[in-house]
Amino acid sequence: MKKAEKIRLGISIGDLNGIGSEVILKTFEDGRMLDFCTPVIFASIKIVSYLKKYHKTNINLHGIDEASQITDGKVNVLNTWKEPVDINFGKEDSKIGQYAIKSLKAATHALKNNEVDVLVTAPINKHSIQSKEFNFPGHTDYLNKELRGNSLMFMVTDELKVGLLTDHVAIKDIAETITPELVTQKIQTIHHTLKQDFGVSKPKIAVLGINPHSGDNGVIGMEDENVLKPTIKKINDQGMLVYGPYAADSFFGSNNYKSFDAIIASYHDQGLIPFKTLSFGMGVNYTAGLDKIRTSPDHGTAFEIAGKNKADHSSFKEAVFAALKIYKNRKEYKELTKNPLKKQPRKPQQKNKQESNHPDAQKEKKAPFIKQRSNEEE
Known part of the structure; x- marks a missing residue:
């Protein structure tokens, strides 16, 4: 029997001066995550490799130039640009904002073309992303324009x-x-x-x-x-x-x-x-409300702790699992609507981490990340 392909999880890098890269890398430093999905980070292999060293994360990156090269069992980085980028953690920078948009646009394009199955977005700064070419308050408004639905x-x-x-x-x-x-x-x-x-x-x-x-x-x-x-x-x-x-x-x-x-x-x-x-x-x-699935953590760029290796990646990891679960639920729902004689879905019983296949199942619940406050979530 042919082994089922893993869900391809597109990731936009967000504001490089914020905590986005840190929470992404910390999430996939846990190799068990690759049992659930194939991550594809839309950025630059050079910049993500630098960030990997900066954040002291033990993670194997796989640089690629096109979606056909996405490989299961690896953390793929699809080169959305190749020029060097100056990172200044904690600083609002319109140039950095434009790289966040490059990543978002490339990831959304891949999502629309079914090159990735779901999208998880790292936080952006609403002010630094603004330009003549991109005039949206945040992710939600942009995706509402690019994808079908309300x-x-x-x-x-x-x-x-x-x-x-x-x-x-x-x-x-x-x-x-x-x-x-x-x-x-x-x-x-x-x-x-x-x-x-x-x-x-x-x-x-x-x-x-x-x-x-x-x-x-x-x-x-x-x-x-x-x-x-x-x-x-x-x-x-x-x-x-x-x-x-x-x-x-x-x-x-x-x-x-x-x-x-x-x-x-x-x-x-x-x-x-x-x-x-x-x-x-x-x-x-x-x-x-859209025809494609997008999730994100419930916090913003958290410039106040960016670059200090203090960011809690719990919410980003939950965003990954939510996207994967919703993707599977949608497939099941489509099958049920095609064949209404099948058993109808029930509201799933709530499970705590100790009862689930969550990679943190045997770990104690982490403390709240109140420090990670920010005025951006979109």
């Missing part, structure tokens, strides 16, 4: 999944951005994602209110009364299990979130502050 920022762990109605939108613009059409689209995206990508057969979704106390029946703004409540009722009448709007201030502290498969927050900080507080650095940023 993207949704979906922050996930095994026990908590938070999606956003609006992501990189200024506070003053949030209320007018949230329309019945947007709410319907985002809920439908999360509902489908939970079924297709996470094996939840009958998703149960909570929606957080726009205003404090969900508007207190109109006392504190009418957006919840006029937009969220009627839209949620309409979607519920169609058979989806969607509830709310819930007052956001007490929702997580009261453990209400544990009763739902996913929570939809109205805006960025409403969802990401509790998510990052509860996930302890094990969270993953998943771009749901």
